[in-house]
Amino acid sequence: MTDTELTSSDFTESAEPFRLFAAWLKDATASEPNDPTALALATVDTDGLPDVRMVLLKGFDEHGFVFYTNFESAKGREILATMKAAMCFHWKSLRRQVRVRGPVEIVTDAEADEYFATRPRGSRIGAWASKQSRPLESRFALEKAVAEYTARHVVGEIPRPPHWSGFRIVPSQIEFWHDRPFRLHDRIVFTRTADGGWEKDRLYP
Numbered sequence: 629m630t631d632t633e634l635t636s637s638d639f640t641e642s643a644e645p646f647r648l649f650a651a652w653l654k655d656a657t658a659s660e661p662n663d664p665t666a667l668a669l670a671t672v673d674t675d676g677l678p679d680v681r682m683v684l685l686k687g688f689d690e691h692g693f694v695f696y697t698n699f700e701s702a703k704g705r706e707i708l709a710t711m712k713a714a715m716c717f718h719w720k721s722l723r724r725q726v727r728v729r730g731p732v733e734i735v736t737d738a739e740a741d742e743y744f745a746t747r748p749r750g751s752r753i754g755a756w757a758s759k760q761s762r763p764l765e766s767r768f769a770l771e772k773a774v775a776e777y778t779a780r781h782v783v784g785e786i787p788r789p790p791h792w793s794g795f796r797i798v799p800s801q802i803e804f805w806h807d808r809p810f811r812l813h814d815r816i817v818f819t820r821t822a823d824g825g826w827e828k829d830r831l832y833p
């Protein structure tokens with residue numbers, strides 16, 4: 629049996645985290661009513677005060693977990709100041725949780741451009757019109773900004789705003805959690821070793 633065929637009951641046998649994550653995300657995509665890629669993204673501000681909000685996972689491989697946002701938003705500024713973050717997926721239908729933490733990289737311009745081009749036109753306009761996380765005087769002011777950028781881009785491609793791109797969390801730790809009866813849950817944590825491999829531990833629930 630390969631890792632991608634692991635089931636919820638034998639996931640603790642997995643030797644590495646990425647194929648297991650792929651298998652769990654596939655299960656979640658089949659079972660969650662919406663947004664199987666939604667995750668809580670944790671950052672800290674310059675006072676060390678934690679902050680958290682939902683974003684969507686837009687890609688992952690053995691290099692890390694990618695999401696996109698406005699780099700001038702609260703999360704953008706917090707990550708750019710620390711280059712560290714953590715994320716948590718909770719798939720309620722499966723009673724599973726995955727936690728990821730580690731240093732953060734900025735995706736390449738080519739990677740961000742490629743993803744930006746796949747977004748609906750309205751979302752690309754929105755990326756220009758929204759000064760994400762900053763005070764907005766009225767809904768009308770936002771609609772006016774959308775109308776202005778729409779008029780500016782009536783024809784042709786909409787370029788990616790310079791303040792909009794992707795971050796990749798490069799995991800130093802990935803933990804898989806699965807509900808078991810009487811709160812005796814399974815927890816398996818993978819920790820990156822100095823040689824780039826993974827050490828695997830089971831944790832008390």
Ligand SMILES: Cc1cc2nc3c(=O)[nH]c(=O)nc-3n(C[C@H](O)[C@H](O)[C@H](O)COP(=O)(O)O)c2cc1C
Pocket residue numbers: 663666679680681682683684685695696697698701702703704760761
């Ligand atoms: C399910 C869900 C998915 C979201 N996905 C994103 C996303 O991928 N990128 C993003 O910038 N904001 C996303 N948001 C909005 C963020 O939660 C947040 O409101 C916004 O990014 C501002 O956060 P900040 O002020 O902490 O920077 C999402 C919200 C929800 C509820």
